Amino acid sequence: MADTDQSVRPRRAGVPVSRRVLPGFGLSLGVTLFFISLVLLLPISGLVIHTAGMGWEKFWFVVTDPRVVASYKVTVLAALAASLFNCVFGLLMAWVLVRYEFPGKRLLDAIMDLPFALPTAVAGITLATLFSENGWYGRFLAEFGIEVAYTPLGIVVAMAFTSVPFVVRTVQPVLEELPPEDEEAAVSLGASDWTVFRRILFPVLWPALVTGGGLSFARSLGEYGAVVFIAGNSPYVSEVISLMIFVRLEEYDFAAASAIASVVMGASLLLLLAINVWQGRYLKRLHGGRG
Amino acid sequence: MTIEIDGINKSFGQFQALRDIDLTIPDGQLTALLGPSGSGKTTLLRSIAGLENPDRGRILFSGEDVTGLHVRERRVGFVFQHYALFRHMTVSENVAFGLKVLPRRERPSKREIRRRVHELLEMVQLDHLAGRYPAQLSGGQKQRIALARAMARRPEILLLDEPFGALDAKVRKELRRWLRSLHDELHFTSVFVTHDQEEALELSDQVVVMRQGGVEQVDSPLALYSQPESRFVFNFLGQVNALPGAISGGVLRQGDAWVRLPESCDDDDAELYLRPHEVRLTQEPSRDAHLPFRIEAINVIGAEVRVELRPDGWESQELWEVGITHSAFNARQPKRGDRCYAVPDVGHLFCDHLSEPKTLSWYEAAG
Structure with missing residues (x-):
């Protein structure tokens, strides 16, 4: 309907193409890029350079070592399971925190961030103690024949614990902004509660959930402190990538360590980039672009 | 349904x-x-x-x-x-x-x-x-x-x-x-x-x-x-002109303003409400009403000319507003600051002792 042609005016020669209203663009972007270079790009390029020094053949040999490949599998599967669990549980937590009023809500909200604040080693040791055969949870679970500590399942538990705030904190604000009228409209049109969730709430929450899940997954890939204490670390079964890197470091094989590290980093970077691109497209559609 | x-x-x-x-x-x-x-x-x-x-x-x-x-x-x-x-x-x-x-x-x-x-x-x-x-x-x-x-x-x-x-x-x-x-x-x-x-x-x-x-x-x-x-x-639906005052002997009075009521009414505090179209503007007060004003503002946009009036010698919470036709306006050409009088045709009287208002008409009384 809107006639956009009218708003397009011919540009006058000599006038700079973009005149920004907000000042400080040059400075703030400069500081940002400088900082990112210092703390991110420089170490990363160091890593790449270090790795590049070893040559393709050796690189390939190191990163395809059967024990390392087994650790990829364990790590990726565990991280996948943990982030899926977090998507469900995190959504539930965010829902409870946004939609209901109950005593202690503020406290619960604050506790949500605890996994970030807690040193990961402390988390790992605590979880290992709780889930060990004599621990509070472990004893109970043992009755059903479920072993958590020192198995791949333990890795999942540790990963889920350390990364759940990612999902809660990305979903929460989106849920808060959701107008209650949307749900009321759907219900007044005859939709059941489940339909309202599936057709109205979920499509709006979906991007945030994917972002949260993706962050949770990326964090889990690199988790070390919490995992090593509960994983048991038996080769080919419950060794994670970060442990493999640490093992190479202990052997003073820095090149091999950085080779494995670069694989993890590359995977994480690709994943985060993909999520960003996909989400950009999805949100554009919601906000009026012709997606 | x-x-x-x-x-x-x-x-x-x-x-x-x-x-x-x-x-x-x-x-x-x-x-x-x-x-x-x-x-x-x-x-x-x-x-x-x-x-x-x-x-x-x-x-x-x-x-x-x-x-x-x-x-x-x-x-x-x-x-x-x-x-x-x-x-x-x-x-x-x-x-x-x-x-x-x-x-x-x-x-x-x-x-x-x-x-x-x-x-x-x-x-x-x-x-x-x-x-x-x-x-x-x-x-x-x-x-x-x-x-x-x-x-x-x-x-x-x-x-x-x-x-x-x-x-x-x-x-x-x-x-x-x-x-x-x-x-x-x-x-x-x-x-x-x-x-x-x-x-x-x-x-x-x-x-x-x-x-x-x-x-x-x-x-x-x-x-x-x-x-x-x-x-x-009354207040919520459209513009209203109010004359708050007291009735004694069939006359509602406040300061210099008074209106003789066409129907008998017990002595009491009361308020007379008039819509802008229920009032006429004249140069002289009528037999039944003495409501002096100074013209405060004139708005010629619209089907009618709206004249805002400030009570002169008495008080009302808000300015009065009266509509006159464009031809009447052109014939008389009133200006800001001119003195004039309002003459009610129809009014609504809210007495403090009555729950319902009384609608009054001056047509027969004048005729």
């Missing part, structure tokens, strides 16, 4: 939003719930829809008690103030939603749904926007889509919450006319909430004036305007 509201009460914490509302909304008519903000009109509308559960009282649709019925079973169409369109669905998906969520045995076939959506979009004259997303529509278009969506299941009751509140004046007027003609064509029972008295009077068959959670007056627009039952309704 007739809607009967029987002794509804609703509180939010300490705040009583609705108190003892009894109301009948006739079948096939367009009823307006009119009142200032906080008067409970939206709460009443939401209670009819089932989006709000009253603490006490019953709601009946065609004699059938629906108080305990969930929103989704009441089968009413509800249009929200801010449209509440589903952002992630296209216009046609939005309109089809009510049909697609029907239980399988009631749900029309896919082709039938497509046909119905097409029909509804034609009804709101927006068929060409079927593939757009809500973010790509203007406010007026969104409102019409919201209406089409609410009508998808052919509800017999349509409820609209401030349907034109968020639109600019011109679109508003257009949409108002369009809703009126749609209603005349389809004859559903509709109730809409508004705080705009002009909108309520122009659009509806019946107006319910609400105040502080209660019903103040229910009447046709004409009756409401010509025979308001209370000072509140």
Whole structure:
């Protein structure tokens, strides 16, 4: 309907193409890029350079070592399971925190961030103690024949614990902004509660959930402190990538360590980039672009 | 479908939003719930829809008690103030939603749904926007889509919450006319909430004036305007000129101003209310009224010239406003600061000891 042609005016020669209203663009972007270079790009390029020094053949040999490949599998599967669990549980937590009023809500909200604040080693040791055969949870679970500590399942538990705030904190604000009228409209049109969730709430929450899940997954890939204490670390079964890197470091094989590290980093970077691109497209559609 | 509201009460914490509302909304008519903000009109509308559960009282649709019925079973169409369109669905998906969520045995076939959506979009004259997303529509278009969506299941009751509140004046007027003609064509029972008295009077068959959670007056627009039952309704519906004073010996007096009442009245404190068209402006006071003014402002835009008057030698809370024809204005050419007198033709007297106002006419007395 809107006639956009009218708003397009011919540009006058000599006038700079973009005149920004907000000042400080040059400075703030400069500081940002400088900082990112210092703390991110420089170490990363160091890593790449270090790795590049070893040559393709050796690189390939190191990163395809059967024990390392087994650790990829364990790590990726565990991280996948943990982030899926977090998507469900995190959504539930965010829902409870946004939609209901109950005593202690503020406290619960604050506790949500605890996994970030807690040193990961402390988390790992605590979880290992709780889930060990004599621990509070472990004893109970043992009755059903479920072993958590020192198995791949333990890795999942540790990963889920350390990364759940990612999902809660990305979903929460989106849920808060959701107008209650949307749900009321759907219900007044005859939709059941489940339909309202599936057709109205979920499509709006979906991007945030994917972002949260993706962050949770990326964090889990690199988790070390919490995992090593509960994983048991038996080769080919419950060794994670970060442990493999640490093992190479202990052997003073820095090149091999950085080779494995670069694989993890590359995977994480690709994943985060993909999520960003996909989400950009999805949100554009919601906000009026012709997606 | 007739809607009967029987002794509804609703509180939010300490705040009583609705108190003892009894109301009948006739079948096939367009009823307006009119009142200032906080008067409970939206709460009443939401209670009819089932989006709000009253603490006490019953709601009946065609004699059938629906108080305990969930929103989704009441089968009413509800249009929200801010449209509440589903952002992630296209216009046609939005309109089809009510049909697609029907239980399988009631749900029309896919082709039938497509046909119905097409029909509804034609009804709101927006068929060409079927593939757009809500973010790509203007406010007026969104409102019409919201209406089409609410009508998808052919509800017999349509409820609209401030349907034109968020639109600019011109679109508003257009949409108002369009809703009126749609209603005349389809004859559903509709109730809409508004705080705009002009909108309520122009659009509806019946107006319910609400105040502080209660019903103040229910009447046709004409009756409401010509025979308001209370000072509140009088004040709320349009411009009003007031002469507060005291009656003694059949004369209402305050300062230099006095009006001889055509009917006998007990001595009491009273207030005379006059609409701008119920007053004439003259150079000299009449036999029955002495209401001196100074002209404060003159507005020539519109069908009438509106003259604002400041009481001279007496007081009223607000300036008076009187309308005179353009030809009368041109003949006399009054200027700001001129002294003039108001002569009432018809007035409404609110005596402190009477609950109902008395409508007075000076025509016979003058004749």
